[in-house]
Amino acid sequence: DTGVSQDPRHKITKRGQNVTFRCDPISEHNRLYWYRQTLGQGPEFLTYFQNEAQLEKSRLLSDRFSAERPKGSFSTLEIQRTEQGDSAMYLCASSFRGGMKTGHDEQYFGPGTRLTVT
Amino acid sequence: RKEVEQDPGPFNVPEGATVAFNCTYSNSASQSFFWYRQDCRKEPKLLMSVYSSGNEDGRFTAQLNRASQYISLLIRDSKLSDSATYLCVVWDNYGQNFVFGPGTRLSVLP
Numbered sequence: 355d356t357g358v359s360q361d362p363r364h365k366i367t368k369r370g371q372n373v374t375f376r377c378d379p380i381s382e383h384n385r386l387y388w389y390r391q392t393l394g395q396g397p398e399f400l401t402y403f404q405n406e407a408q409l410e411k412s413r414l415l416s417d418r419f420s421a422e423r424p425k426g427s428f429s430t431l432e433i434q435r436t437e438q439g440d441s442a443m444y445l446c447a448s449s450f451r452g453g454m455k456t457g458h459d460e461q462y463f464g465p466g467t468r469l470t471v472t
Numbered sequence: 473r474k475e476v477e478q479d480p481g482p483f484n485v486p487e488g489a490t491v492a493f494n495c496t497y498s499n500s501a502s503q504s505f506f507w508y509r510q511d512c513r514k515e516p517k518l519l520m521s522v523y524s525s526g527n528e529d530g531r532f533t534a535q536l537n538r539a540s541q542y543i544s545l546l547i548r549d550s551k552l553s554d555s556a557t558y559l560c561v562v563w564d565n566y567g568q569n570f571v572f573g574p575g576t577r578l579s580v581l582p
Contacts, residue, residue: 387570396476396559396572397516410568445515460506461570463515 356380358464360446366470367436374432375467379448386429387461388421389445397445403429404451436471443468475499476573478560484579489550493576495543495560504563505536507545509556510575516559519545550580 359378367373379386385404389397400419401411405426418436423429433440447461478495485491497505505522520527522534522543533546543560560573 389572394574396561396574399569399571402569412569459504460518460521462518465515 358446358448358462360444360464360467362467363465364468364470366472369436369438369471371436372432372434373436373469374430375444375446375469376428376430377446377448377464378428379446380450380462381427383448383450383462384426385449385451385459385461386423387447387449388429388431389447391443391445391466392441400431433469436469438471441469441471474574475564475571476560476562478558478573479576481575482577482579484581485550486581487550487552489580490546490548491550491578492547493545493558493560493578495545495573497541497543497560497562497571499562499564499566500538500541501565502541502562503565505543506561507532507534507543508559508561508572510559511556516572519558547578550578552580552582554578555580 361376387402388400391397399412400415401421403423406423418434421431443466445466447463449459449461451459476497507519508516509519510516520529520534522536526535531548535544557575557577559575562571564571
């Protein structure tokens, strides 16, 4: 399977614990995005990378959230001191944008990690 | 006003019907527009990009009106398998992020 993969698929944690999620994008894709989605809503942008550089981070993202993409391939999203309001589906997507083109291309999503904070 | 708004839905239509979804966006600097579909408890999947000249892919037609900041999706001859939530997506050049609408749910009935 050469699509976007995410691990774990499900995570249950107690309030106050730290959690880390992993995303492996499609191998030739240089852009990687993280989203959060709650029931009945569209995905909410969190942050994105071009190669290893984090280009944008949502102003809605608290300092408890951090993301990395150290080698420009896989990415991790860490949530520190989880709260019940962090319960959601965390989606990762990737895309390819080459050369000097501006704008954004189609994203391909992974299956998501469903986080439940008890 | 929300950045991206969609018809609230749900839309319940019989097989074979034509159905149209509407989407409006608030930031005139937006570029890059897409329609995604999302099945229940699954990830969004790209349906089609939306170009200024309008584009068609089989039974699906997307149109963009930049002056009115409006995007539409038309589905002809709807199938049971078209039942899903349809998400309008806009790249916000000002905020430098993708903005998803809340989605419009479609149920195609036999």
